[in-house]
Amino acid sequence: xxxxxxxxxxxxxxxxxxxxxxxxxxxxxxxxxxxxxxxxxxxxxxxxxxxxxxxxxxxxxxxxxxxxxxxxxxxxxxxxxxxxxxxxxxxxxxxxxxxxxxxxxxxxxxxxxxxxxxxxxxxxxxxxxxxxxxxxxxxxxxxxxxxxxxxxxxxxxxxxxxxxxxxxxxxxxxxxxxxxxxxxxxxxxxxxxxxxxxxxxxxxxxxxxxxxxxxxxxxxxxxxxxxxxxxxxxxxxxxxxxxxxxxxxxxxxxxxxxxxxxxxxxxxxxxxxxxxxxxxxxxxxxxxxxxxxxxxxxxxxxxxxxxxxxxxxxxxxxx
Numbered sequence: 001x002x003x004x005x006x007x008x009x010x011x012x013x014x015x016x017x018x019x020x021x022x023x024x025x026x027x028x029x030x031x032x033x034x035x036x037x038x039x040x041x042x043x044x045x046x047x048x049x050x051x052x053x054x055x056x057x058x059x060x061x062x063x064x065x066x067x068x069x070x071x072x073x074x075x076x077x078x079x080x081x082x083x084x085x086x087x088x089x090x091x092x093x094x095x096x097x098x099x100x101x102x103x104x105x106x107x108x109x110x111x112x113x114x115x116x117x118x119x120x121x122x123x124x125x126x127x128x129x130x131x132x133x134x135x136x137x138x139x140x141x142x143x144x145x146x147x148x149x150x151x152x153x154x155x156x157x158x159x160x161x162x163x164x165x166x167x168x169x170x171x172x173x174x175x176x177x178x179x180x181x182x183x184x185x186x187x188x189x190x191x192x193x194x195x196x197x198x199x200x201x202x203x204x205x206x207x208x209x210x211x212x213x214x215x216x217x218x219x220x221x222x223x224x225x226x227x228x229x230x231x232x233x234x235x236x237x238x239x240x241x242x243x244x245x246x247x248x249x250x251x252x253x254x255x256x257x258x259x260x261x262x263x264x265x266x267x268x269x270x271x272x273x274x275x276x277x278x279x280x281x282x283x284x285x286x287x288x289x290x291x292x293x294x295x296x297x298x299x300x301x302x303x304x305x306x307x308x309x310x311x312x313x314x315x316x317x318x319x
Contacts (some may be wrong), residue, residue, distance in 0.1 A: 002221075003063070004062055004063065005058045005062050005063050005066050005067075006048050006049055006062050007046045007048060008046065008047055008048070008049065008050040008051045008062070008066050008109060009043070009046055009066075010045050010046070010047060010050060010051075010108055010109050010213070011042050011045035011105065011109070011213070011215065011318060012045075012070075012074045012101075013042045014074070014081065015081065015211075015215075016044055016076055016211075016286065017041050017245065018039035018081075018085055018242065018243030018244060018246075019041075019209075019210075019211055019241070019244050019288050020041060020285060021288050022254050022267055024040065025038040025039060025040060025043070026038065026039065026040075026041050026044055026286050026287070026288070027137065027287045027288065027289055027290050028044065028284050028285070028286060029284065029285040029286075029287065029288070029294060029295070029298055030281070030283065030284060031278070031282070031284065031285060031302070034298065034299065035041040035280055036290055036295070038290070039203055042064065043168055044117070044283075044286065045213060047110055049062055049081075050110070051065035051066050051069070051130050051179060052065075052175065053065055053175075053176055053179065054174070054175055054176055057194050065179055066162060069104065069108070070198065073100055073104045073186070073283070074101065075268060076097045076100075076125055077097040077100065078092035078118075079094070080093075080095075080097045080098045081101065081131065081242065082131075082151070084098065084200070084242050084248065085242055085243045085245070085246050087200060087246060087262060089198075089200065089260045090198070091264070093316070095194055095198070096190075096194055097188040099191070099193040099194035100186065100187065100190040101218055102190070102193055102238075102248075103186045103187070103188075103189035103190035103192075103193055103216075104182075104186040104190075104219070104238050105215055105216050105240070105253040106185075106186075106189060106216035107185040107189065107216075108182055108186065109213055109279075109282070110213065110282060111213060111214045111282030111283075112214065113178060114282070116181065117173050117178055117239070120172070120173040120177075120178075120181075121170070121172050121173055123168075124171045124172070125170055125171065126196050128164050128169075128170075128171055129164060129165060130165040131164075132161045132165050133165065135158075135161065137156075137234050138161050139157065142154075142157050142160075142179050152156055158302060172242065173276075175179075182239075189231055189263055190230040191286045192232055193238060193250055195230065195254050196231075196238065196250035196251055196253075197250065197251045197252075197255065197256070197258035197259040198248060198249075198250055198259055198260060199248070199249040199250075199251065199258060199259075199261045199262075199263060200246065200247075200248060200261070200262045200263070201246065201247040201248070201249055201259075201262075201263045201264075201266065201273070202246055202262065202263065202265070202268070202271055202272070203244070203245050203247070203263045204266070204267050207267055207270050207271075208242065208244040208245065208287065208288055208289070208305050209241040209242075209244055209245070209246070209247050209270060209272075209273065209277075210241065210274045210277045210278065210285055210286065210287050211241040211277060211285075211286045211287075211295065212277050212278070212281035212282075212284060212285045212286060213282050213283055213284045214280045214281055214282055215240060215241060215277070216233065216238060216239075216240050217238070217273075217276045217277060217280045218235065218236065218237070218238050219236070219238045219239075219276065220233060220235055220237065220239050221235055221237070224293075231252070232252065233252060234252055234253070234254075235251070236251075236252040237249060237250065237252070237278035238250040238251075239273050239276060239277075241273070242296065244287075246311055247270070247273055249269075249270075251271075274297065275297065275301060278297055278298050278301045279301050279302065279305070285298060
């Protein structure tokens with residue numbers, strides 16, 4: 001029996017269950033095309049072989065990382081998330097499990113992976129050019145490579161060096177390194193989230209939270225940039241939609257009175273959070289209904305993004 005898992009979920013099904021309609025369907029809004037459709041949560045937020053591990057023997061392991069996320073990150077947090085959706089203040093144990101879950105929901109998405117892999121690639125290219133800039137050092141470096149791997153890095157070492165210096169030869173982060181980075185970031189970020197001040201937000205009647213393919217939104221009122229502030233910086237705020245009816249705001253603050261507060265019937269906060277969710281989404285916004293107000297919100301956010309891009313000569317900037 002073949003148990004190979006190729007359909008990898010970057011958001012857990014039990015998380016998306018909280019954003020379903022009465023027919024247990026989640027409505028998917030395409031951020032760029034305005035297309036709308038609905039489908040089952042188990043068929044949502046999937047990328048083929050997204051967590052595949054490339055083995056040294058040439059085989060691809062599509063199960064290990066996916067299974068580890070399910071067993072270590074998701075399963076321990078399932079009951080805690082269910083309790084939080086009811087508006088209950090989490091126990092210390094539940095808070096630990098939820099912090100790890102939310103941290104991985106921050107770093108395991110295609111959007112987040114697409115953001116840090118190019119950064120790693122750029123740094124690798126810079127490092128390689130520094131090595132190639134010194135002919136003698138480059139020769140020693142390639143000799144070490146041949147000694148370690150048993151084969152030369154290239155037939156013509158000087159030609160390779162010139163190609164590196166001229167930008168014709170580039171290196172790219174191995175997928176396994178990306179997964180390793182994701183794992184480290186997830187646990188490290190979880191340790192930061194658990195010590196923030198947690199505020200539970202309950203949406204007013206007939207107003208619902210949205211979520212997206214980037215469901216964890218990080219901001220700082222000091223204007224450090226959207227989705228880029230460090231979680232350890234003072235005043236950094238992290239918002240996670242928990243369900244269509246409940247959201248969680250985590251704040252880096254010294255004010256103990258903020259912790260475990262419950263805020264109800266505040267339409268302004270819900271609308272601000274939904275705007276942040278749309279702004280932070282890469283491709284998809286997920287909702288429990290088809291609603292023209294959501295379509296207009298997405299359109300308005302896209303228009304603002306385009307306007308900002310035009311103001312800086314067409315080069316995207318952090319908002």
